[in-house]
Amino acid sequence: MVGPRVKSYFLNYGLKKLMIDEFLAHYFKDAGYADVELYRTPTGYRVVIHAEYPGRLIGRGGSVIKKLSTILQTRFGLDNVNVTISPVVDPDLNARVVAFRIVRALEKEIPFRRVIMYMLKRVMDAGAVGAEIIVSGKLRGERATYEKLKAGKVYKAGEPVEYVVDRAVAKALLKPGIFGVEVVIVKPNIKLPDHVEVKALKPEEIEQLKPAKAEAGGGSAG
Template sequence: MVNIKRYFIELGLQKVAIDEYLASKFWRAGYAGVDIIKTPLGVRIIIYAQRPGMIIGRRGQNLRVIQAVFERLFRIENPQITVVEVPDPDLNARVVAFNIALALERGIHFRRAAFIALRRIMNAGAVGCEIVISGKLRTERARYEKLVAGKVYKSGDQSLQLVDRAVAHVLLKPGVYGVQVLITKPGMPADYVEVLPPEKAQEKLKELGVEVSAEGVAEGGAGAAS
């Protein structure tokens, strides 16, 4: 009999291993993540990236290499690989972190790269963003710089539901630089309360069947509340 707990733990470890492999190979393509779906015909693997063409390769050459790696290293029989473009790359923390790391590798100043990324994230509709770049930025001593815009949740259920996190590393001549990105995606937090103006509030009460009088509010005309 198969141990259910062990089975799901092994599935999770396999996905983490595949994710780390793809991130290390295709971070320059704006790799965003992977989904693994088991079907009766085999295993379907969906790879998300900002630039799918770099992962597919010329005439699908890279896909054939990835398929062989999955069969040999991860023991996945008959993997069906699909590469999909990320719909909103500026709202994906992993894509943004890899893009900043790529800009640093090209010689762009770290503050300029961070400001450009921060502006693009907020223009894409994010509620908030935090970018932290660490390393030997200007001196031989390692330090970090943080850029923050909008609202970024650090704890609670909202940080789990609305905040996307990612970390990227890039090796430069001074040493290893680290890039951490937190993006608060558009969405309604659990404690959100909208206060309507009096005119709209009266319209809403009428829709709910609540009568409004000068003395107070009476539900269904049964009497006024003092």
């Protein structure tokens, strides 16, 4: 049975990671912030930040990463923190990176339909099984509405959602108001429970399946 001290540790760890994640997502969306990993080491903490543009998080001469280390220590209480910036392996298949791309495009006043059509095509070209992009807000007038585009196969419920779906939500502040952006990406190269694979037969196996020929012969009636 898990003791209260262990429960408290994991609750505090999860809350601290969530607060750091929200802070980084707010201040570094232009850097294509994707995710953060938090590790407790014998000497302190190790923070690994994944972003589309790592250079913007590092800064000239490491200026940004030094300020970030100070903030993590003073604001979030991470003693002896070691910050590592890592590039995102597949940015076109990362829902958060794609959501922030859409936000940046909308804030540049690029038409929303053109943005989501382009991003959806880019995600699918990267190999995604399926993708869905929703933009909501005052898209065409004073009344709030939404636009949804989907391609491929998108899972909304069931066990596969836990390990094959990457989902992210972001918001853009525009003249008409706040626009919400939701991106759902079904990752490739993962075996799905409803996947059916048809096995190709070898030539000798095909021969075995053919019906046997009737034996020749048979006496004539006398």
